[in-house]
Amino acid sequence: MxxxxxxxxTIEMLHAEHLDVRAVTLALNIDDCAAPSIDHVCRKxxxxxxxxxxxxxxxxxxxxxxxxIPVVNKRLAxxxxxxILAGHGHAAxxxxxxxxxxxxxxxxxxxxxxxxALVHKGISPADAVVMNSLPEVLSQTxxxxxxxxxxxxxxxxxxxxxxxxxxxxxxxxxxxxDQRGFGCAKLVIFANxxxxxxxxxxxxxxxxxxxxxxxIGVSGPGVVCSALKRRLxxxxxxxxxxxxxxxxxxxxxxxxVGELIGREVAAxxxxxxxxVDLSLAPTPTVGDSVGEILRTLGIARIGAPGSTAAVAMxxxxxxxxxxxxxxxxGGLSGAFIPVSEDSALAEAVRDGHLVxxxxxxxxxxxxxxxxxxxxxxxxxxxxxxxxxxxxxxxGVINDKTTAVRLIPVxxxxxxxxxxxxxxxxxxxxxEIRNAGASEAFxxxxxxxxxxxxxxxx
Amino acid sequence: xKARFRNAYVLDVVSDDHPGIVAAVTTxxxxxGGNIDACSQTVLGGYFTLIMIVSTPDPVAxxxxxxxxxxxxxxxxxxxxxxxxxLPPENLAPSEKCDRFVITAFGEDQPGxxxxxxxxxxxxxxxxxxxxGDRHGDEFVLIGQLEVPTHWDIRMLQTDLEHMGEELGFAVxxxxxxxxxxxxxxxxxxxx
Numbered sequence: 001m002x003x004x005x006x007x008x009x010t011i012e013m014l015h016a017e018h019l020d021v022r023a024v025t026l027a028l029n030i031d032d033c034a035a036p037s038i039d040h041v042c043r044k045x046x047x048x049x050x051x052x053x054x055x056x057x058x059x060x061x062x063x064x065x066x067x068x069i070p071v072v073n074k075r076l077a078x079x080x081x082x083x084i085l086a087g088h089g090h091a092a093x094x095x096x097x098x099x100x101x102x103x104x105x106x107x108x109x110x111x112x113x114x115x116x117a118l119v120h121k122g123i124s125p126a127d128a129v130v131m132n133s134l135p136e137v138l139s140q141t142x143x144x145x146x147x148x149x150x151x152x153x154x155x156x157x158x159x160x161x162x163x164x165x166x167x168x169x170x171x172x173x174x175x176x177x178d179q180r181g182f183g184c185a186k187l188v189i190f191a192n193x194x195x196x197x198x199x200x201x202x203x204x205x206x207x208x209x210x211x212x213x214x215x216i217g218v219s220g221p222g223v224v225c226s227a228l229k230r231r232l233x234x235x236x237x238x239x240x241x242x243x244x245x246x247x248x249x250x251x252x253x254x255x256x257v258g259e260l261i262g263r264e265v266a267a268x269x270x271x272x273x274x275x276v277d278l279s280l281a282p283t284p285t286v287g288d289s290v291g292e293i294l295r296t297l298g299i300a301r302i303g304a305p306g307s308t309a310a311v312a313m314x315x316x317x318x319x320x321x322x323x324x325x326x327x328x329x330g331g332l333s334g335a336f337i338p339v340s341e342d343s344a345l346a347e348a349v350r351d352g353h354l355v356x357x358x359x360x361x362x363x364x365x366x367x368x369x370x371x372x373x374x375x376x377x378x379x380x381x382x383x384x385x386x387x388x389x390x391x392x393x394x395g396v397i398n399d400k401t402t403a404v405r406l407i408p409v410x411x412x413x414x415x416x417x418x419x420x421x422x423x424x425x426x427x428x429x430x431e432i433r434n435a436g437a438s439e440a441f442x443x444x445x446x447x448x449x450x451x452x453x454x455x456x457x
Numbered sequence: 458x459k460a461r462f463r464n465a466y467v468l469d470v471v472s473d474d475h476p477g478i479v480a481a482v483t484t485x486x487x488x489x490g491g492n493i494d495a496c497s498q499t500v501l502g503g504y505f506t507l508i509m510i511v512s513t514p515d516p517v518a519x520x521x522x523x524x525x526x527x528x529x530x531x532x533x534x535x536x537x538x539x540x541x542x543x544l545p546p547e548n549l550a551p552s553e554k555c556d557r558f559v560i561t562a563f564g565e566d567q568p569g570x571x572x573x574x575x576x577x578x579x580x581x582x583x584x585x586x587x588x589x590g591d592r593h594g595d596e597f598v599l600i601g602q603l604e605v606p607t608h609w610d611i612r613m614l615q616t617d618l619e620h621m622g623e624e625l626g627f628a629v630x631x632x633x634x635x636x637x638x639x640x641x642x643x644x645x646x647x648x649x
Contacts, residue, residue: 002559002634004589006641007600011561013640015630065612068632256639260646 013253017226018288020070021261022281023217024060025113025198026053027077027205027274034084038092041084042099049076049103049112052212055269057108063264069257071265076104077203077215078114086126093133094140101141111186113203115146118193121155121447123164131161134168138183139175145201151191151392153399157448159389165189166385166442170408173377177410180418184407185372189388191395191402196275197331202368202403213274214266215331218258219281222288224250224318228296243297244317251278251321259326277331278322279367280314282342284425290314290335291344302345303354311335312365332401334367340420340427341372350417350428356387357433364394369403374418374429377410384408386438389448399453458546461492462512465543466522472536474505481529482536486511489525510543553582555604557634557647558611560618564627566597573621574599574629581614582606602634 013019033044053076060071078100085093097115104112115137117127134146148165151157169184176183188202195206198215205213227250228243235242258276266273282289291302297310315334322329337359339345348354356373363369369391375384388404395402409418414431468486472478483493486509496509511522523540530536562574571590578585578601587602605614615631622629635646 001587002602002637002641004600007559007561007637008598010637010640011630014632014636015628062612065615066633067636068630069636253640256645257636260635260639263645 010253013223014069017223019220019223019254019257020072021064021216021258022219023073023075023198023200024056024071024262024265025075025077025203025215025217026056026269026271027196027203027209027213027215028052029079029205029209029211030081030114031079031083034086036087038088038095041088041092042095045084045096045099046103049100050106052271053107053109059265059268063261063268067257067261069261071261073111073200074109075198075200075203076107076109076112076114077198077205078112079205079207079209080116080118081114082117082124082126082130085129086124088126088129090129090133093129094136097133097137097141097144101143104143109143111143111145111200113145113147113200114205115144116148116204118149119161120149120152120158120191122158123161131164131168134187135171135175135183138172138186144186145203146187147190147193147202147204148187149190149193150388151396152450153192153396154450154454155447156450156454157191157389157392157396159385159442159448160445162189162388162392163382163385163442163445165388166381166383169384169406170381173408173410180412180420181377181407181409182420182424185405185420185424187405189404191392192400194331194401196277198275198277199279199281199332201405209274210272212271214262214269214271215274215277216258216262217277217279217281217331218254219279220250220254221280221282221290221293221335223254224280225287225289225293225296228293232296240297240313244313247314247317248321251318252325254278255322255325255329259328273328275328275330276322276326278318278325278329278333279331280318280335282336282338282345283423284341284343286343289342289344290337291342291348293335295344301351301353302348303358307358308361308365311337311362315366332367336368336371337362337366338371338405339373339430340418340425341423343425346425346427349430356430360390360394363391363402364398368401369395369405371403371405372407372424372427373405374407374409374412374427375432376414376429377408377412379408379432380436380439382439382442383432383435383437385442387432389442393448397451397453458495458510460494460510460512460543462514464514464516465494465510465512466517466519467541467543468509468511468522468526469539470505470507470509470526470536472505472530473534474500474503475534478505478536479507482507482509482526485526485529486522489517489522490514491517491522553606553608555584556607558603558605558631559634559637560599560601560603560629560631562599562622562627562629563596564622564625565595566592567625570597570599570625570627573625574601574618577617577621578603581609583609
């Protein structure tokens with residue numbers, strides 16, 4: 001029999017602190033949709049997606065209701081689209097993206113990820129088609145999300161690909177200038193891209209995965225923050241070790257929610273259960289903020305000295321709690337610090353407390369990277385490429401996933417405010433210092449060799 | 458639960474709470490050669506209540522068993538005791554397949570809260586297997602652990618109960634018990 005205090009504490013977490021399952025992502029291998037005719041590819045793609053995913057939304061809603069936990073986002077992730085675009089051209093890529101968009105819409109999911117190119121060691125013709133189609137794809141579709149892996153521990157950093165992505169980002173921003181460059185918010189550039197990540201915009205299905213799998217993203221920065229505040233109100237003389245323990249316990253409980261829902265959704269859909277990704281993914285809603293956790297941990301102004309250490313502690317405690325809660329922890333699993341999506345972080349930028357360089361330092365100890373960072377629209381492509389390269393270096397050298405989701409906002413200058421709406425939030429434009437000073441470095445091109453860490457065998 | 462001896466009885470004891478009640482009751486049962494097969498006890502508002510399944514090798518009249526236990530009480534702290542013959546567990550098992558859910562309700566206290574919710578549940582053959590209610594200031598908290606026949610549409614029950622809660626000014630949730638297991642215990646569900 002359950003104990004009353006157990007029931008009450010769960011009710012508090014679920015309802016007073018609004019814990020939800022952030023994303024249930026159905027990952028699907030689409031390699032068998034390849035065909036000589038692009039019309040045939042699109043038909044096969046649509047049929048496959050509808051046959052596997054048409055019950056996803058209804059199943060998530062029913063299972064979520066049974067446990068009293070809303071599943072906020074239902075999503076699809078496909079194996080890299082570059083595979084089925086091999087032998088096809090630019091127009092075909094855009095047509096496939098539209099077909100994906102239509103299929104996602106028909107299933108009722110909010111995003112479909114996997115418009116992906118893996119170019120960490122080199123760019124195949126199909127990858128080039130994917131990369132060069134991104135401005136049209138991300139401006140002409142609503143639900144398609146893209147990712148490009150430009151670096152890995154084993155391969156090093158593909159500076160040619162990064163240079164190209166610098167230019168492509170500016171073209172995407174221009175193509176979506178009427179939405180303040182919003183197309184860039186649907187593209188993530190990775191080092192060590194995870195193959196089972198359920199979170200958008202970077203979700204895709206990697207090699208070695210089953211035909212179909214369910215991956216779950218749980219979040220809960222608000223729950224972690226409330227747990228810390230309760231503990232601090234109740235006890236005096238707490239140390240950071242005590243607070244890390246509180247984060248760990250809360251993460252355990254949050255992960256369990258994802259595991260329970262994920263396993264049941266997978267069983268109902270008769271597909272394999274993949275992983276639970278326990279990431280503290282903030283939303284613009286006040287109280288659902290990683291920045292607020294940092295403030296609770298005693299960092300009065302986010303970006304002040306101590307911010308990196310606080311994020312490192314938070315990230316580590318989250319992983320430890322999640323690891324014990326589930327044998328299937330995967331994806332990114334850590335604390336996200338997406339600037340526009342986190343009201344406290346956006347505030348810190350506005351007030352001049354948090355600058356790009358400090359943000360970059362914080363990303364070295366948490367997942368994922370420079371996420372949802374709005375920059376001036378006139379930032380040179382080479383400077384954007386150099387920012388990407390710095391972030392990739394952090395990932396490659398530390399053997400972790402890092403990512404960049406930069407939005408060069410057309411016509412905007414540092415300090416201007418941009419609002420992307422909904423879950424994407426709003427933010428001041430960050431200042432890029434020393435813009436233009438990395439041009440020669442980027443123009444060398446080639447590949448930064450794989451680091452010593454790659455020789456682990 | 459399987460009775461040790463063939464003659465099984467349900468024994469119910471109520472008293473004001475103080476140390477030594479369980480010791481006194483069990484001594485009285487033992488004096489009849491009885492075995493305690495199962496027991497559950499709680500203290501509420503300073504009052505003690507105990508329910509036991511007791512079995513004996515030889516038949517005992519239920520009133521004799523009750524009298525034996527009453528005798529263990531004292532004049533300043535008498536025991537109110539009821540005893541009856543226990544039916545075999547298979548005769549008590551629910552006839553329908555059920556799933557376990559938890560209802561929670563929070564709101565400003567007023568007469569009739571437990572009645573309204575329990576009448577709704579009774580009308581749908583939903584069995585309450587554990588019930589907790591308490592006032593915190595002006596707020597009343599009600600938690601019930603329920604056996605819900607599997608033929609019911611849970612979302613319909615949830616909607617009905619939430620609407621009833623709104624009428625009473627109560628926030629009501631009906632959730633499968635495994636969410637509470639998963640978030641509080643080392644195992645994920647009762648069934649794994």
